[in-house]
Amino acid sequence: MEKYPVLEVNLNKLRKNTEIVTDLCKDNGIEVAGIIKGFGGIVEAAKAMAEGGCTQIGSSRIEQLRSLKEAAVKLPLLLVRIPMLCELEDVVKYSDICLASEKETLIELNREAEKQNKKYSVILMYDLGDLREGVFYRSELIELARLVEFELNSLMLEGIGANLNCYGSVAPTHQNLTELSDAAEEIEKILQRSLNIVSGGGTTTLPLLIKGGVPDKINHLRIGEGIINTQDLPLYWDTDIEGLDKDTFVLKAQIIEINEKPTYPIGELMVNAFGEYGHYEDKGIRKRALVGLGNQDVGDSSKLVPKDKNIMVLGASSDHTILDIHDSEKEYKLGDIVEFNVLYQAMLFTSLSQYVNKKIRE
Template sequence: MYPLLEINLSKLKQNIDALQKKCSEWMLEPVAVTKGFCADYKITDLLFDAGIRSFADSNLSNLLKLIDRFGNKAQYQLIRLPMKEEIEAIIENQIIPMVSQLEILNLFSEKAKQLHAQPSVILAIETGDGREGFLPEEVLENIKQIASLDHIAIIGIGTSLACLSGVLPQISTLEQLCSLRNQLKPIFHNPHLFVSVGGTTFFSLWEDYNHTPKVDQIRCGEAFLFGSDMSRKRNLSWLQQGAFHIEAEIVEIKSKKPDSSNRGFDAFGRVCEISCEKNYPRKRALVAIGLQDIDDTQLFFKDRNVTIVGATSNYLVLDCEESRHDFRIGDLVRFQAGYGTVLRAFLSPYIQKRYIE
């Protein structure tokens, strides 16, 4: 049945093994981020069997799914800031949250006291991306209040970059985090307070520099899934690409000329642009897959003479006027899939999964 997402488990295993080796050389603990594939057991089993014992996800439901699978044989981090209603479940399941608000730290401490527990917490630190995290000076200004929360254990500090604003990490980023860690260790009475960084964009600092400040963890998903670093539009030479492909069926082929008069916006409220450089009518193929299943900017077709015109909720539209291939109704088209497409495909109930060993 189509459309389908093909997952090459052999390539993923090669990437996981290579990642383990590199992290060992760089004295980093890899934390596998599973949100991009909804913590699918076929992939998480590969990670676990390879020796990965730390998992991270932005969805509590995925972490609970992993706990059902691996129990206390692994550690689990919630890397999306917790909602108030999740606090009790996080404590009861010994999940390690990243927290950036004093109010939430207080709620964790209060609930932990009620449950006779002492949950571990990572302080999220803002280092330039403009997303989640305490400002470093904010932590120091409120340090007495944080340290007074007896019912939680601050075990580390963590940051993320190149997620929202495309800010790239620098050596100074690590130096700032390590300096903050050293200031916090005696205050929290924790000589093992760790620094955790995310995501794949941080690997460049170990690739490019011989003496990198001592960081303990790197949280990543893109590296072992795609062998790439989107923040720099590059492939990682020590990893494999092409572990995920989308296949879908052509359901219409016709030459079309879109009407350029009296135009508004598309079904998603986007501005529609029609190239004036192309001669119309042009041969278009409609593929039975759409934005509810994939991200049309994260599909890569081998035939460079075929371009993606756009997508609606249920159709992907291809311009195949210049292609030498004689596309026909019922033909399957195959694309290498990037992060956005894989994420949506795992979420979509309309996409079949095919695993290649």
């Protein structure tokens, strides 16, 4: 008997989604680093993205890149989180390029690359206002570029990049990406050579790309969500890309209880298991089901999208998710399986949970 919950990975659909997105970017002079952290670095899925046209594979976790290196993935491996000093040996050993913003980190990275007799590549990050990683002033960026190019002989300045939307919710625009482009051109004049990479963000740059607003100098994007969680594009960014399949990853959970119950809790209310006050609407007595899956597995049950459109996710505790099945045309029974599409947060949690089984399908 199959064990649930299950996160099912469809490699053919993932490969096809990758082809569609990378072809779109290629038509605009942009290469794609396929970011695998959203699905926990599952090796088979990473290989599908490589086969689909990505020119690099990236993750924020060096452990995931190590697995790819050991699985003989041939593409350059990109670390997309600024490396910690304590992991530099592994960074140089198991990746080919990383994002960087700190002078001390660059000096130590150079020392480690020299020790491993390796020429290691870096992308210097420029903060365009989202206030996560990157130097804030162009003068600082230029100073770091000079350092890498002229003083750190075991490092290669591959290019510069920026991150947008992940922390400060700042949208990629023609204006802020032009600031990145202008900085790249200034650095190229100083170095008297072209930069290989000008990396203009990730999935959230795709809507601007489709509208034709990305400056020509941008030639690299770091995309995960726009390939693996394609329902996020229309939901969050009002963007549809023809042909993308939302069923690359499907979460399946088993029903462990079915009952008809009131829709408003009975008694004095307090905070729930997560220290939050719930919001409930009294709709009378309705049929509901519990599945053996909770916020410990998915992070936030509101990021689950039932494939049965007549099911509504009411909420979850650590180990149970409560579904309203009253209006469903299917007569669910104990032991039946409910399928969900997963938004990014749920994808991240379920792929990493040891309590969610992983099933790979071609």
